[in-house]
Amino acid sequence: MVDIPYEGIRGIPPAEVPEVELYHPRSWWTRYVFSQDAKVIAIQYSLTATAIGLVALVLSWLMRLQLGFPGTFSFIDANQYLQFITMHGMIMVIYLLTALFLGGFGNYLIPLMVGARDMVFPYVNMLSYWVYLLAVLVLASTFFVPGGPTGAGWTLYPPQAILSGTPGQDWGIILMMASLILFIIGFTMGGLNYVVTVLQARTRGMTLMRLPLTVWGIFTATVMALLAFPALFVASVMLLLDRLLGTSFFMPALVEMGTLSKYGGGSPLLFQHLFWFFGHPEVYIVALPAFGIVSDLISTHARKNIFGYRMMVWAIVAIGALSFIVWAHHMYVSGMFPQFGYFFATTTLIIAIPTAIKVYNWVLTLWRGDIHLTVPMLFALGFIITFVNGGLTGLFLGNVVVDVPLSDTMFVVAHFHMVMGVAPIMVVLGAIYHWYPKVTGRMLNEALGKFHFWVTFLGAYLIFFPMHYLGLLGVPRRYFELGDATFIPSSAHSLNAFISVVALTVGFSQMVFLFNLAWSLFKGEASGGNPWRATTLEWQTPETPPGHGNWGKELPVVYRWAYDYSVPGAAEDFIPQNQPPRATQLAQGAAS
Amino acid sequence: MAVALILLLVAIGSVLFHIYSPWWWTPIATNWAYIDHTINITFWITGFVFVAVIAFMAYCVFRFHHREGRRADYNPENKRLEWWLSVGTGVGVAAMLAPGLVVWHQFVTVPADATEVEVMGQQWQWSFRLPGKDGQLGTSDVRNIASDNPMGLNRDDRHAQDDVVIENGDLHLQVGKPVKVLLRSVDVLHDFYVPEFRAKMDMVPGMVTYFWITPIRTGTFDVLCAELCGAAHYQMRAKVIVDEEGEYHAWLEQQKTFAELSPARAVVRATYQSGGK
Numbered sequence: 001m002v003d004i005p006y007e008g009i010r011g012i013p014p015a016e017v018p019e020v021e022l023y024h025p026r027s028w029w030t031r032y033v034f035s036q037d038a039k040v041i042a043i044q045y046s047l048t049a050t051a052i053g054l055v056a057l058v059l060s061w062l063m064r065l066q067l068g069f070p071g072t073f074s075f076i077d078a079n080q081y082l083q084f085i086t087m088h089g090m091i092m093v094i095y096l097l098t099a100l101f102l103g104g105f106g107n108y109l110i111p112l113m114v115g116a117r118d119m120v121f122p123y124v125n126m127l128s129y130w131v132y133l134l135a136v137l138v139l140a141s142t143f144f145v146p147g148g149p150t151g152a153g154w155t156l157y158p159p160q161a162i163l164s165g166t167p168g169q170d171w172g173i174i175l176m177m178a179s180l181i182l183f184i185i186g187f188t189m190g191g192l193n194y195v196v197t198v199l200q201a202r203t204r205g206m207t208l209m210r211l212p213l214t215v216w217g218i219f220t221a222t223v224m225a226l227l228a229f230p231a232l233f234v235a236s237v238m239l240l241l242d243r244l245l246g247t248s249f250f251m252p253a254l255v256e257m258g259t260l261s262k263y264g265g266g267s268p269l270l271f272q273h274l275f276w277f278f279g280h281p282e283v284y285i286v287a288l289p290a291f292g293i294v295s296d297l298i299s300t301h302a303r304k305n306i307f308g309y310r311m312m313v314w315a316i317v318a319i320g321a322l323s324f325i326v327w328a329h330h331m332y333v334s335g336m337f338p339q340f341g342y343f344f345a346t347t348t349l350i351i352a353i354p355t356a357i358k359v360y361n362w363v364l365t366l367w368r369g370d371i372h373l374t375v376p377m378l379f380a381l382g383f384i385i386t387f388v389n390g391g392l393t394g395l396f397l398g399n400v401v402v403d404v405p406l407s408d409t410m411f412v413v414a415h416f417h418m419v420m421g422v423a424p425i426m427v428v429l430g431a432i433y434h435w436y437p438k439v440t441g442r443m444l445n446e447a448l449g450k451f452h453f454w455v456t457f458l459g460a461y462l463i464f465f466p467m468h469y470l471g472l473l474g475v476p477r478r479y480f481e482l483g484d485a486t487f488i489p490s491s492a493h494s495l496n497a498f499i500s501v502v503a504l505t506v507g508f509s510q511m512v513f514l515f516n517l518a519w520s521l522f523k524g525e526a527s528g529g530n531p532w533r534a535t536t537l538e539w540q541t542p543e544t545p546p547g548h549g550n551w552g553k554e555l556p557v558v559y560r561w562a563y564d565y566s567v568p569g570a571a572e573d574f575i576p577q578n579q580p581p582r583a584t585q586l587a588q589g590a591a592s
Numbered sequence: 593m594a595v596a597l598i599l600l601l602v603a604i605g606s607v608l609f610h611i612y613s614p615w616w617w618t619p620i621a622t623n624w625a626y627i628d629h630t631i632n633i634t635f636w637i638t639g640f641v642f643v644a645v646i647a648f649m650a651y652c653v654f655r656f657h658h659r660e661g662r663r664a665d666y667n668p669e670n671k672r673l674e675w676w677l678s679v680g681t682g683v684g685v686a687a688m689l690a691p692g693l694v695v696w697h698q699f700v701t702v703p704a705d706a707t708e709v710e711v712m713g714q715q716w717q718w719s720f721r722l723p724g725k726d727g728q729l730g731t732s733d734v735r736n737i738a739s740d741n742p743m744g745l746n747r748d749d750r751h752a753q754d755d756v757v758i759e760n761g762d763l764h765l766q767v768g769k770p771v772k773v774l775l776r777s778v779d780v781l782h783d784f785y786v787p788e789f790r791a792k793m794d795m796v797p798g799m800v801t802y803f804w805i806t807p808i809r810t811g812t813f814d815v816l817c818a819e820l821c822g823a824a825h826y827q828m829r830a831k832v833i834v835d836e837e838g839e840y841h842a843w844l845e846q847q848k849t850f851a852e853l854s855p856a857r858a859v860v861r862a863t864y865q866s867g868g869k
Contacts (some may be wrong), residue, residue, distance in 0.1 A: 160780035165822030252798025335801035474787030
């Protein structure tokens with residue numbers, strides 16, 4: 001440990017963080033494949049999530065081809081269309097975004113940002129990835145089994161999810177459940193690691209209120225996920241039993257294909273409550289890491305402290321807590337007890353307040369900043385616009401009676417894509433441009449990055465903003481084709497075709513990004529250890545990319561919060577968290 | 593400053609799109625104009641916030657983007673400002689929530705004079721049932737379903753015998769009369785969705801759900817299914833026709849009752865039952 005007299009440093013707890021014996025890889029296999037190093041696991045998580053995410057991207061092209069040009073592509077039939085939307089949704093929400101934010105960014109950034117050598121349970125961390133990979137493989141295998149993947153919609157509502165009128169009823173739905181169960185087991189192993197690491201392995205001086213907001217976001221999301229995923233776990237197990245053993249947890253007496261089935265006594269609504277008890281927190285499991293990361297991107301690239309740090313932390317915690325009592329706003333037209341509407345509409349709209357505070361604080365951070373319009377900053381700005389847009393349409397859908405005409409229409413599709421598709425992906429992309437230099441030691445190409453940003457941001461906005469108005473018109477979602485309906489004018493079909501063309505363009509523009517990732521790995525400009533002149537600990541490592549154990553011989557000691565940018569009187573416009581205070585600053589009581 | 597300008601144009605373009613969009617809600621056909629009003633209030637409030645936030649952001653990018661020698665302010669917190677912004681947001685939220693809850697109260701409070709109509713969903717068609725002369729719908733059970741009893745009515749229930757049963761036909765409603773639409777499914781989730789009515793509700797096997805409306809104009813309207821119900825979800829269609837009183841009764845006269853649709857079996861059963869007593 002570094003020897004520093006305690007009384008000389010304000011705010012640093014006397015307890016020292018003991019060094020623990022670090023495991024050491026002995027071979028190429030244990031270094032790069034069965035690795036216990038969180039940084040390697042993070043890259044494994046990220047690459048796997050990206051690979052399955054590309055499958056979801058291709059599925060979105062196929063469904064947009066069908067929606068934009070119905071009847072043109074004979075290789076897409078109604079069953080396949082349902083399979084495409086189901087797998088697209090499931091992959092994007094769970095196997096891509098959840099895995100990437102928590103397994104990818106969480107693994108890479110938590111130990112580095114809190115000043116730890118690694119996650120506290122490295123072996124369990126490794127297992128987490130391999131179980132996740134198995135879950136992804138089981139999911140992908142459903143494309144090749146008889147009957148194909150399930151077409152029940154990503155919400156998997158029974159009874160239809162397990163009855164014969166739905167594609168993939170044979171193997172698809174069983175393997176989907178198996179894959180979800182595996183995913184949750186794998187996530188739980190990783191999630192416990194992230195929580196314990198943040199609580200127990202912070203370096204000396206890293207108090208909770210000095211954590212970068214990235215860590216706060218990922219930490220809170222992980223706690224939420226540990227509480228929410230069990231609901232999906234039991235729902236999956238029960239649905240699997242209904243399908244395989246003929247139990248009736250969710251199945252009332254019903255007719256299947258003209259004959260009375262063997263089921264009876266179960267409740268379809270019970271599944272919906274369990275699903276959304278998981279499903280709504282899931283929205284914030286994706287959003288909170290994005291909130292945290294974007295805060296750090298804005299602060300770093302505007303060279304200004306994040307405005308209202310303490311309020312930002314409490315807003316994250318408040319959103320996390322409130323998100324557990326709003327789930328039934330997904331069920332306003334489900335036929336549940338109508339009086340629930342008052343309660344869930346109220347809680348849902350109350351969440352808008354801490355969420356709005358976060359938005360205000362992001363834009364107020366820009367006020368009187370020194371805004372560098374780097375690629376990460378551009379993506380952060382794109383995030384704010386798409387998130388504000390998607391958040392505000394949430395006020396329509398959350399306000400029970402307004403939801404009645406809009407639910408199950410394209411308005412809902414536009415809303416959730418804007419708020420939990422486009423907005424978090426803006427952050428993911430900005431974060432990759434931001435941290436790629438730390439992971440690889442090289443910068444991504446900026447010109448390609450700017451091209452990528454403008455096509456992605458403007459394109460995504462052109463896809464999803466007009467889509468709301470199809471929903472206002474009344475166009476229902478999950479329709480293979482609209483067919484004859486007097487209320488749908490032909491101009492709506494033209495808009496659908498336009499959206500499809502833009503969607504394909506935005507989709508293909510991601511290839512530029514993938515090319516940039518690969519090309520810069522070898523040809524990118526060398527970045528040095530701290531190219532953005534950032535304050536947080538991950539930029540202060542002795543080596544870039546950080547070596548095994550992250551910190552060389554001695555753990556860093558933290559003296560200040562994560563946002564000392566443009567401190568008056570300081571020589572540079574940033575002061576790293578581990579820079580000891582000078583005597584004058586101590587006298588003024590600054591620097592915390 | 594190109595970036596600031598583009599950001600501002602996104603906000604302005606969104607507002608212009610909203611104003612000039614040819615895609616807007618269908619002309620309303622029921623009493624639920626309140627819902628449309630609440631949506632309009634929500635559009636005004638959220639639209640204001642959207643433009644304000646993005647204009648502020650664009651201004652910051654324009655005014656404070658990096659130039660040589662520029663240095664940012666150091667300004668960690670401003671309790672007063674954060675407090676006022678929170679209160680202002682709370683007021684805006686309340687202004688949307690309050691009318692929403694008032695209208696929801698109306699939505700779930702069925703007027704006493706509403707007549708009942710039943711809609712039954714099954715993969716992938718709609719059936720309808722209206723009470724007969726006794727003004728009351730008979731009981732039903734999914735276990736009663738047979739080829740001559742597709743809606744599963746209870747033959748032992750005298751209220752069921754005179755119920756008007758419409759298979760593969762259109763539903764007619766009378767303009768100006770409040771109606772409670774009872775919703776039932778025999779297999780999977782469905783959702784009885786008529787865009788012009790604004791109201792919709794899922795149909796859940798094992799439950800009877802409902803909504804109520806008062807049709808305010810005559811016309812023919814498309815019925816769609818709004819809850820994914822399997823492979824032919826998109827083809828599950830019917831029509832609702834809102835009639836003037838005279839036309840409505842003329843139509844009703846022509847419809848067959850449950851007893852008429854399966855007379856032979858009903859007679860046999862009736863004889864059997866009376867003989868047993």
